[in-house]
Amino acid sequence: MANDLYGREKRLKKLLNEVRPILRRYVIYLKLQGLGIARQLKHLENVTLFERRNLKGRRLESVSFKMFRKAFEKFILSDKLDNDTKYVYRISLKKFYEFLLKENNGKERKRKRTWKQILNYLKEIKIKSTEPDIEVLTEDEFRRLYEAAEDYQTRALLSVLYEVGPRVGELLSCRIKDVMVYDSYVEINVSGKTGQGRLIIIKAYRDVVNHLQNHPFKNNPEAPLWYMVRSNRFLPLSYNALRMRIKRLARKTGIKRRIWLHLFRHTAATEKASYLTDREMCVVFRWSKNSRMPAKYAHLAQRNIKEKLLSLYDSNEFQVLKPKTSRCWKCGEILPSEKIRYCPRCGVPLQTNKIYEMIMKRREADDLMDRLMSDPRVRKVISEVLYEMIYSETVEGFASSPKEPLPSKEGKSGGRNDV
Template sequence: MDIHNYKRRLERTLENIKNSKDISDNNKKTILKFHDSCFADGISVCKIERYLYDLARFSQMLNKDFENVEKDDLLKVAGEIEKKEWSPNSKQTFKVMMKKFYKWLEGNGESYPEKIKWLKTNLKNNHKKLPDELINEEEIEKLIRFSNNIRDRTFISLLYETGCRIGELGSLTIKDISFDEFGAKLIVSGKTGARIVRIVNSAPYIQEWINNHPFNKNQNSYIWIKKNGESISYARLSSIIKKTAKRAGITKRIHPHLFRHSRASYLANYITESQMKNYLGWTQSSKMAGIYVHLNDTDNAILRMNGLKKDEEKQEQKLKPKTCIRCKTINETTNRFCKLCGFILDADTSKEILQKESERNQMDDILNEVMKDKDVLELLSQKIKEKKLINK
């Protein structure tokens, strides 16, 4: 499933290139040939769309035919890219496109020409998220509480716990989910192929949503659907997150990939670098997991050195499901009462109810004492008689 609608986006990009007055006819022909070559090489529609989108901008920045470009022209473009207020990933993607394009155009697809070989495409590591930019568990709980329905609660809970890319979750079907005594397992397909993702905290939510899913008898039905049964697009899923954050009063910039960053930072406290790569769908050669693990290792080492943290110390899991002590039903972390038997699940709710019961009992005691007073009884009797006369 293509929740990003890349196929339609590619069609629009091609239309824009063909109709552009800022791209020469020669460059248009070259871009279309590159488009065909990318498909022949088995490159994904997602990447091809991005290559062509950036190639169109590249052509406009050069303002000359690709075949006539020299190293100085490429140096100038690279400098312009660095000056732009693009994200580090966008800058890197653009440079990767430049090198790949000239490798195809002048290097016969085998080697980089001298004019472009010098261009570095490594992503700089000086744009890492600070802790206050990430989403913490208290904020995840707020997002769940302020969700409009069980579908949205489930999606937000899963997006955080799994750390999945939104495209991986967006293409889930009912048959991709299996439950066991510990929670559930998801089969997701991502950049590194299919993998199994264990969930615990989100299991009660996904169980309830599947039970209420309008097409739950169809194992091939997508998990995230609209009322009419159509699958939900990336734009819609992203909008759900942002609108929920606004209702919850969360002011930091919330976007789908931030959940992945935040979860990776949390998991680095508990699992190894290799385990993180498997769980989050990174290749074993990827350096992403190491960044999170090494940052946490350094912080923990400094705290232990100063006697502020013990090796066995663990963070409290605030999103852990609640098990009813009466009927043993596993409930969502945001539930205050058991969804099966109605028993109180958390101490705060228990305290609140006991307080109200105590207040009622105190009022009953006061009324009982008052009713022992003959004068009060006589006055009350008189008032009742007057009330009856008025009603007549």
């Protein structure tokens, strides 16, 4: 419960006490499939809400195929929810009927036939994803938030959120030992919704290092990376505490629109979609291999490129306009050229796409080597080659070393010196 940043364990426990036994077994089924607390809670909430709002008091396990299809079609055609939410509801219901078929294997043949019909129907339904209609956080807005922050920790948090857009729960659960500092970038090991991963931090390098150097428990590897002080006690930083901190900064800087934590992730994904491949996007943002998210953000990145291209021309005469002044994303310094790699004022990296590409290629090479070394046949071949190399070097060393002179005949036969 200590790491329950969003209160999901508490909500799930409360909901399990309210639902009927078959839904409790459904949650156990989801847990055995490897789903985390967040997914268990979401699927259970979706199933219970759909049942309550659309089936008029009937239960999912006893409803007829005709009634279910009518209710689901009405649900799909409704304008109250966006397509992404409907898509998740479909997954929740599909998993529930898969659970029913496995739970009642060989029992209740008539119901089993109905469940199969409903499951096949849900599999055939195609729901088009919704394009995110969210205005990203601008460099000016980020800079105002950053300059308003008064401590190393808040500045590091803002920089990391803005650059790599991690899931907030993954970031806040990190400890000191999860941070690895290299010459030009930092990696933070995270664990969350899709397993373990690493955040590659380039722009926020100096802010993270400053935070580590000024951390009150920097010598304790198990200490939380992000902390708050309550009643003279150091505690792990909570989701609500960070949310309120960002909200206060926005109010302090005069930013009128709503700034929420997930907006940082949306901003980072939109920016990186312009130069990372779909596979690399899945790695960086820890999405599943079959995720539809890279396609969404690739489309948003193309839209932003179109707007930038159109802004270079006068709409009336189609004449090329003067290039806009380029500024540092962090301190706002006017840059003498767009080709320079580091800000002359604050020293942050300005062109990170090449560094990201280099890191991703190195990571792919490391992963390939790990897979190769896990194969006993490969290890055997490598050991044989190493043995031959060492043996040949040893033989060559003996052959090239000066030979010792042979003993003289006098010494052998006991000549004059023996007398």
